Amino acid sequence: MRSSKKVAVVTGASQGIGAGIVRQFLARSYRVVACSRTITPAGQPNLVEVAGDISQAEIAGRVITTAMERFGRIDTVINNAGAFLPKPFTEYTESDFSNLVRVNLGGFFHVSQMAIAEMLRQGSGHIVNITSSLLAEQPVKGVPAALTAITKGGLNAVTRSLAIEYADKGIRVNAVAPGAIRTPMHATDAHAFLATLHPMGRIGEIQEVVDAVLYLDDAAFVTGEVLHVDGGANAGRW
Template sequence: MRFKDKVAVITGGASGIGKEVASRFIAEGGSVVINGRDTAKLNAAVRQLDPTGKRAVSYAGDVALPKTGEAIVQRSLDQFGHVDVLFNNAGVFAPKPFLEVTEAEFDRFLDGTLKGTFFTSQAAAKAMKSAGRGGSIVQTGSMWALQAIGATPSSAYSAAKAGVHALVKNLAIELAPDRIRVNAIAPAVIETPIYYTFLPPEQVKAALPTFNALHPLGRNGQAADAAEALLFLASDQASFITGVVLPVDGGVMAGRQ
């Protein structure tokens, strides 16, 4: 098992990609600390992930606050003694035309996505360096930070995710001497509950199938597609890989049919 006796901190871990990563990490021998802002949702996720409560715990808090990142990492240290992997998966997505984005909305994207990723990575890296065990930080970036899609105007979101991609390169170099690898995935359309945060259910069900054709492989991605790539980058199978932003996009960045 790839993650036997390893511990992962997973932000945005109560649903979607984060929850899928948590489930698979546990199945492969590891333990997890999942984070989100909804305590009830986190508790339900923990019960589903590990009914014994021995290999899955949670910490509720907004990662836009640096103290939350510190507290999540400390929860891992207190519960399991160490942290080996950080999956920065928390973030918000809500398409909106550039000319209509307010300062408050812009700040929401930067705080929830870029600032949260920055300071949670900092807290995890400090713990990893102190332990001297090395480690892996894997960010969930975005294809929208690499290529604009006219149907989903996302300038603020894309700018925040582009910052996450830049962090990957910089942290990979800075943390390499401590054997801490830093990578990211850049997913295209992944069918997760995030779409229900800004569209009613009937619109989500109608809209998602229209994006199948965006991907040369002819379908939208699923949480499992993103999770498999994240887990690979976190594992020892990728021990010679750092500073990479891996497209998980059904071929979108390759070109058009």
């Protein structure tokens, strides 16, 4: 049965930015389907957890099927699952390449394709891709990460492509491109260095990325936007 409450799907939802997004959507009275490889049930009535690797088509299918069977609709998909592997370009292995493409692009592709098929049937929907500012658009000499840039930059490009493809179908597609954010991904002793990568002289907070996601979800006349939450890094050299 189709619910009148909006439904969000969030990947990479067990910690950091993903967990923050889940909390805020629940606070907005959304129903949420959260996916991560290590996620565990929290026992909340409006939250359903799906454990598994979202880069696998069968897991993506389970996430979308769960949303439709439990709640009858999908209003927003937040593609937050991703991997970061800094390494000199010539030292990347075939395994590194396959893993980054599988997680950063495959994790987006399968769940988005299935979700958009449902959104087309209901005549509305919103996709938000969590990409990267520092790696995809403002490479840093001291942080070589070309394969991460290829995959995250690909998400920025496909955000604009899908926004145009579905603009007249009631489906919006946007992205949030964070700088370095205070999450479990970054060791505490690296924060001082990471702060130097932003003109504002600090790293970002999870809530600042969440606020950007919520803004885009509310902004009905915004599509194809890559919203930078990076302390000014995308604006240029400093």
